[in-house]
Amino acid sequence: MHQTQSLIKxxxxxxxxxxxxxxxxxxxxxxxxxQLKAIYLFHFAELTRWPERHQLDxxxxxxxxxxxxxxxxxxxxxxxxxxxxxxxxxPIKRLExxxxxxxxxxxxxELFHEPDLDALSETLVVGTQPAFIEKxxxxxxxxxxNKIKLLVNLSKIRQSNLDISSKLLRxxxxxx
Amino acid sequence: MLFYDACFVDLYLTIMLVxxxxxxxxxxxxxxxxxxxxxxxxxxxxxxxVLAATDTLSLKExxxxxxSALDVLVTSASKRPQKLSxxxxxxxxxxxxxxxxxxxxxxxxxxxxxxxxQVARIDVNKWSVTARxxxxxxxxxxxxxxxxxxxxxxxxxxxxxxxxxAQMENIERIEIIRGPGAAMWGANAVNGVINIISKSxxxxxxxxISAAVGSETHQGFLRHxxxxxxxxxxxxYGNYKYFDDSVNxxxxxxxxxxxxxxxxxxxxxxxxxxxxxxxxxxxxxGEPGHNSQTVPLLSTPFSSTADxxxxxxxxxxxxxxxxxxxxxxxxxxxxxxxxVTRESATFSQSHHTLDIEGDHQFRIKQHAINWGIGxxxxxxxxxxxxxxxxxxxxxxxxxxxxxxxxxxxxxxxTLKTIFAIRIDHNDYxxxxxxxxxxxxxxxxxxxxxxxxxxRAVRTxxxxxxxxxxxxxxxxxxxxxxxxxxxxxxxxxxVFAYEAGYNFRFSEEVKLNFSAFYNEYxxxxxxxxxxxxxxxxxxxxxxxxxxxxxKMQGETYGVEISGTWQPSKTFRLxxxxxxxxxxLHYKDNSVDTTAVNAEGETPQQQFSLRxxxxxxDRWDVNLWMRYVDSLPAQxxxxxxxxxxxxxxxxxxxxxxxxxxxxLINDRQMEYSPEILNISGSKVERSVYGKVVLQF
Numbered sequence: 001m002h003q004t005q006s007l008i009k010x011x012x013x014x015x016x017x018x019x020x021x022x023x024x025x026x027x028x029x030x031x032x033x034x035q036l037k038a039i040y041l042f043h044f045a046e047l048t049r050w051p052e053r054h055q056l057d058x059x060x061x062x063x064x065x066x067x068x069x070x071x072x073x074x075x076x077x078x079x080x081x082x083x084x085x086x087x088x089x090x091p092i093k094r095l096e097x098x099x100x101x102x103x104x105x106x107x108x109x110e111l112f113h114e115p116d117l118d119a120l121s122e123t124l125v126v127g128t129q130p131a132f133i134e135k136x137x138x139x140x141x142x143x144x145x146n147k148i149k150l151l152v153n154l155s156k157i158r159q160s161n162l163d164i165s166s167k168l169l170r171x172x173x174x175x176x
Numbered sequence: 177m178l179f180y181d182a183c184f185v186d187l188y189l190t191i192m193l194v195x196x197x198x199x200x201x202x203x204x205x206x207x208x209x210x211x212x213x214x215x216x217x218x219x220x221x222x223x224x225x226v227l228a229a230t231d232t233l234s235l236k237e238x239x240x241x242x243x244s245a246l247d248v249l250v251t252s253a254s255k256r257p258q259k260l261s262x263x264x265x266x267x268x269x270x271x272x273x274x275x276x277x278x279x280x281x282x283x284x285x286x287x288x289x290x291x292x293x294q295v296a297r298i299d300v301n302k303w304s305v306t307a308r309x310x311x312x313x314x315x316x317x318x319x320x321x322x323x324x325x326x327x328x329x330x331x332x333x334x335x336x337x338x339x340x341x342a343q344m345e346n347i348e349r350i351e352i353i354r355g356p357g358a359a360m361w362g363a364n365a366v367n368g369v370i371n372i373i374s375k376s377x378x379x380x381x382x383x384x385i386s387a388a389v390g391s392e393t394h395q396g397f398l399r400h401x402x403x404x405x406x407x408x409x410x411x412x413y414g415n416y417k418y419f420d421d422s423v424n425x426x427x428x429x430x431x432x433x434x435x436x437x438x439x440x441x442x443x444x445x446x447x448x449x450x451x452x453x454x455x456x457x458x459x460x461x462g463e464p465g466h467n468s469q470t471v472p473l474l475s476t477p478f479s480s481t482a483d484x485x486x487x488x489x490x491x492x493x494x495x496x497x498x499x500x501x502x503x504x505x506x507x508x509x510x511x512x513x514x515x516v517t518r519e520s521a522t523f524s525q526s527h528h529t530l531d532i533e534g535d536h537q538f539r540i541k542q543h544a545i546n547w548g549i550g551x552x553x554x555x556x557x558x559x560x561x562x563x564x565x566x567x568x569x570x571x572x573x574x575x576x577x578x579x580x581x582x583x584x585x586x587x588x589x590t591l592k593t594i595f596a597i598r599i600d601h602n603d604y605x606x607x608x609x610x611x612x613x614x615x616x617x618x619x620x621x622x623x624x625x626x627x628x629x630x631r632a633v634r635t636x637x638x639x640x641x642x643x644x645x646x647x648x649x650x651x652x653x654x655x656x657x658x659x660x661x662x663x664x665x666x667x668x669x670v671f672a673y674e675a676g677y678n679f680r681f682s683e684e685v686k687l688n689f690s691a692f693y694n695e696y697x698x699x700x701x702x703x704x705x706x707x708x709x710x711x712x713x714x715x716x717x718x719x720x721x722x723x724x725x726k727m728q729g730e731t732y733g734v735e736i737s738g739t740w741q742p743s744k745t746f747r748l749x750x751x752x753x754x755x756x757x758x759l760h761y762k763d764n765s766v767d768t769t770a771v772n773a774e775g776e777t778p779q780q781q782f783s784l785r786x787x788x789x790x791x792d793r794w795d796v797n798l799w800m801r802y803v804d805s806l807p808a809q810x811x812x813x814x815x816x817x818x819x820x821x822x823x824x825x826x827x828x829x830x831x832x833x834x835x836x837x838l839i840n841d842r843q844m845e846y847s848p849e850i851l852n853i854s855g856s857k858v859e860r861s862v863y864g865k866v867v868l869q870f
Contacts, residue, residue: 036246043243058792058827076232084382084828084869133435147244171244 036148037141038073038134041103041126044139045082047165048124048157050102059126060085063101070105106137121160133175138162149173189339235471238303264594264616264626266292266354266676266690268737272375274749275344276798277787279820279834281373281393281417281863284337286344288801291735291751292690293355293368294777296803296846299432299653299856300419301338301464304846307354307368308692309731309757309777313848317634317668319357319365322372323456325494325512326362330527330554330573333637338464339488339516341436343397343415344513345384346764346866348375354735355674355692356632358610359596362550365668366632367694374456377401377411377444383870390834390863394418407446414439421465422856426846430856431465431483441695452498454646459491466520469853472648474658474714475530479648490516504539508548517843522562523677546582563645564851571638573603592616604636605667630674637725640665644851646721653709655717666725687738692731699727699759701767726765730755745789753781762833775808776846795822815839828869835862 060082064071074089081087090101098104098120106127117125117136119152125138132140133153138160140151150172157164218447235243268290280286284303285351288295294311296304306315316334320327327340350372353361357369381400395418401411414437421433440458447453466484473479477758494512498830501507516525534701535548552575558566581596594614601607612630676690702721710718733755741747756779757770782802790796797820805813817839823834837843842857 032246035232035235039232039238043240046648056827073232077236078234080233131235147246149244155350167240171240 003090031141033148034069034074037105037128038070039075039147040080040087040150041070041074042077042080042104043168044103044124044126045087047168049163049165051122051161054102054122055083055085057085059088060103061088061090062103062105063090064105065092065095065100066107068105068107070097089166095120106132115137122162123160134172139172151175178605187734203407209486213540239446241447244415247729264592264614264628264673265357266688266691266735267787268292268352268354268688268751269351270350271350272345272347273787274785275347275350277795277820278785278799279797279818279832279836281343281395282337282390283340283350284697286350287352287370289749289783289799290350290352290533291753291783292733292755293352293370293753294755294781297465297858298848299430299844299853300422301432301434302848302853303337304848305335305337306777307352308694308733309755310367310773310862311846312773313846313851316637317364317366318368319361319363319372320370320372321361323374323494323516324491324496324510326364326529326531328364328529329494329516330529330556331525331558331638331642336488336516336518338434338436338462339460339490339518341415341417341438341460341462342372342374342398343413343438345397345399346380346413348373353543354690355628356610356612356630356670356672357401359598359630360546360581360613362577362598363575363600363602363635366634366668374442376454377409378633380411381409384867385869386865386867387569388863388865390861391834392420392422392861393860393863394866398699409444411442412440414667422859423842424467424854427842427857430467430854431485431754432467432856433440433465434462436460436462439652442717443719449499451813454496455494456496457491457493459489461487461489463487467853467856468648469851472645474648474654474656474716476650478650484520484522486518487521488516488518490514501538502536504544506536506537507536520802523560523564525558526556529553542585544583544585545581546583548578550577551575552577556736558638566638566642567643571641572760573638575600575602577601585679590618592765600635602635604640604663604665605633606666608633608635624678626678627675627708630672631669632672633669634806635667636665651714651717653717655719656710657721659720659721660723662723663867665700665723666698668696668698668700668725670697684741685738687736689734689736694731696727696729696731696759698725699729699770701726701761701765701770704766722766724767726761726763726767727759727770728762729757729759731755746788749783749785751781751783756780772808776806778804778806778813780804793824796820797822803845806846811846813842814845816842830867832865832867833862834865837861 045060062074078087078089092098101123101126103126104120106125108128128140128141129135130140130151133151134158138153138157142149142151152169152172153176154174154176233636252341253414269290272285274289275286278286278289284295284305286295287305292307294306296311298313302313303311304311304315305318306316310317314332314334316332320335322340322342327335329336336551348368353369355368357365361369380399381403382401386397395416397415399411399413401409403409417436419434421430424430438458438460440456442456445453452710464486466486468481468483470479470481491853492512497509499507512531514529529552531552533548533550535546537546555572555573559569560566577598577600579596579598581594583592583594583814585592597609597611599607610632613625613627614628616626640663642661644659646657646659672692673696674690674692676688679687701724703724704724705722707717707719710716733753735753737751739747739749755777757774757777759774761767781804785799787797799818800815802815803813805811816837818836819838820832820834822830824830837858838859840860841861844855844857847855
């Protein structure tokens, strides 16, 4: 009994001592914007039709160009599957050899280095800001009135041999 | 605010009426009407939808319309569902991937992965599963649920593990909470809660066929899930399992084989943005063999030993309705009916359970409040004509419950406290209260500590009405030793002190550490009473052992679990458990066996699992376990090894070979208590399995 009590005292002491030097910081706020964008990428995966040969792949690759705050949220979803394909999250450094990427998400600051989005075929190219669409992106996320709005470049998507569900188009602003 | 007022006034009146009725035993129609009025008021006061949960996985389940309506800036995280690392309790999750990789074919086997859980196989169809000590076939301090349905045998308030044949492929995850979870989860959650959650029909679209053939088991399984419309999905499944008999402690063949068959269906209907209804049900049937049971006789040879065969069958229907009232305001309604019958040549037990629960979560400033009410009624009929009898044979028991939990965010994402209490009224021990207070602190990102203090009770069960003839001591006249239940028995109670530390060094390394100190009182003992001479059916001396509450105890322990995933193709999971029980009699107890529980729980357990992906097509999984000795049962410490090799020649087709208990030829894990049944050994085994999905 006595031994137990001293064990417990020691345990508490250990907890208190190990925690004291740690400074309180409230850094870990949920970044809802990135979280929602990550979820949208999964919806895009479900609601876009790729050419048949890609539908037989075992994996569905979502490629991320550049450091992005979406990563931790995509990580949470990495065990999920889309149309019976396991989703892989693949960080990439350049837009080279991207033929295995079904979706490429380009973080804002990377766009200047990679001006040539038109060459990407059979891939859904997703980014932020309306300007992204002008540079040849397929879908862009824009924040308006504290909500995420989608801007879809339908002609670009069709050029890339993709087809997108009307469900998605219904909630998006569409550019033909 | 009108909504809250309306609900609270109604809630108050409802509780008062329920309690009044309970106290006066005055069953009027007012209570159901009042309840109905309460639900209606809540229903009518709904406003627009915004979702409370901030968990990414939950948000993903939203429709596009719901998603596009969400605000981007949110300042605080909500309460449920929570991330594992944000839980102020000792929690462990077994995922579908863990289940598949381990090659386990039963739920108790899967639970061996979790720290703080003691699992031992008694024979092929009987198990001892408990958390933080107090093992036994009739272990009664653990609450087990499948999809919100308590799988509970009201005779001894434990679990008949053979009956609940959840198909392993249908399980999404098993959540294991060590320590008292009564305040939130319900009766019997004294030492832990096991929550088995099935995959949704929406997530399992398509057909799955699997078959396994091996030295100790044959199994077949068929599942089909489809879509009726965009917001309505269904699933049907059926399985058959056979587990071969084993050998007893002297290596002679036993008759403890098990045949199981189960089928079920599930329907999910996302009615609109605010309402989701899930209806599910199963029907199961099984034949567990009963190992040479010794029954006492009043004449020579004073005992007979025979194998028996049991039959069990039953089914359940469960309706679950989630209604989103407004921002951070969720109403959850769950009702189920469950019926189970077990019978042999000399014994039959059937019980029918109706359970209704309503649960409401909302947020006021930094308070996330969750409260609910529940009602459960059990109709049973337990008839025995040999060593086990009950008086009365039929009994209906009711339980009313109310719980409220307030999670207070003191510093957003840094410091929160949780206060919760559950109040129950049951027919055996009357009112019971079970409070908990918890604190959770994240001083820096990826490091968090928590501490908790709780009280929980194990309420008496139908065993208060039991008589078990244990053995006959030969003589003239012979002496019959019988266990008698006792209607004045109290609830067993525990005061639990817990603390934990979760670290996440990086995505690759995660560690959970928890420690507990539990103080028990009013633990069950068997007290010998003055023998008396009985003339019927023949002259004998009856030596009664009457159940009482004359034992106290302290238990303490440490549980550590960790994951190391250096690459996408390799993962290592380790778990260590230390558990110590100190039990002592009080009030002049004359019991001599109850303290044996000290030596029936392994002091140390260790588990190490590695999952290696050799290529896209090949997997190798290894699982090593160490279990300490059980001195009270003369069982030595042992190490076992399971191994699995899987090959996927094409997409959606998998072949695997699984070897279980590879180190020892055969191993005794546990000897059963109370009823004189001989246990059997766990044998080395191998099976091959094929899974096809399309």
